[in-house]
Amino acid sequence: MRKWFEFMLAILIFLTVHEAFHALISAFYSEFEGFHWSIFPQVIFVTPVEERIGLRWAFISGTSNIVTLLLGYLLLVFGQRIARLHSVFLKASIYYLTLMLLLIDAFNLSIGPFIYGGDANGIAVGLGISRYLVQTVFFLILLVNRELLAQKLLPLYDVKTDHPLLRPWIRL
Secondary structure, eight states: OHHHHHHHHHHHHHHHHHHHHHHHHHHHTTOEEEEEESSSEEEEESSOGGGOOSTHHHHHHHHHHHHHHHHHHHHHHTHHHHHTOSOHHHHHHHHHHHHHHHHHHHHHHHTHHHHTOOHHHHHHHHHTSOHHHHHHHHHHHHHHHHHHIIIIIHHHTTOOOOOGGGSOSSOO
C-alpha cells in the first residue's frame, strides 16, 4: 500500500507543478480562465484553440513542460544525496517523481500529439514552426532521458530490472 501512496504522491506533485505553470504563465498573459477536472486537472484558456497566435502561446504551452524536465534533471543531479536519505517513504516518492519528471512531458510533447494533441501544438503555433519539429526534438529528449533513467536513476536507487525498455541501449 505504501508504494502506491508514494507513486500517487509523485503523480500529484507532477500534475500540480505542470498545471500550475500553465496557470501562472497564462495568467501573466491574461489567458487563464479556470480549471477543468476530468481524469486529470487541465487549465482552460480564454482564447479558443483555433484563434491562438503569437509567441505567448509557446510560453503558455511550453513553460510547464520545460520546468518539469528541468526539475527532473535537478533531482537527478542531487540523486546521490537523495538516495542517502533515511526516510524510505521520501526517497521512494522522489524516485517516482524524478522518473515522471524525466519521462512524462518528453512523451507528452513527442508521442502524445499523435494521440491527444496537447502542448506541442501550442508551442508550434507560438514559435511558428511545424508541430513535427517540436515532436522530433522532444522525442530525442525522451530517448536521452530514457538512457539517463536506465543508466543513472535506476542504479542510484538500486532498482534492478531485465526489462528491455529499462536497460541501457547506448553508453553515456
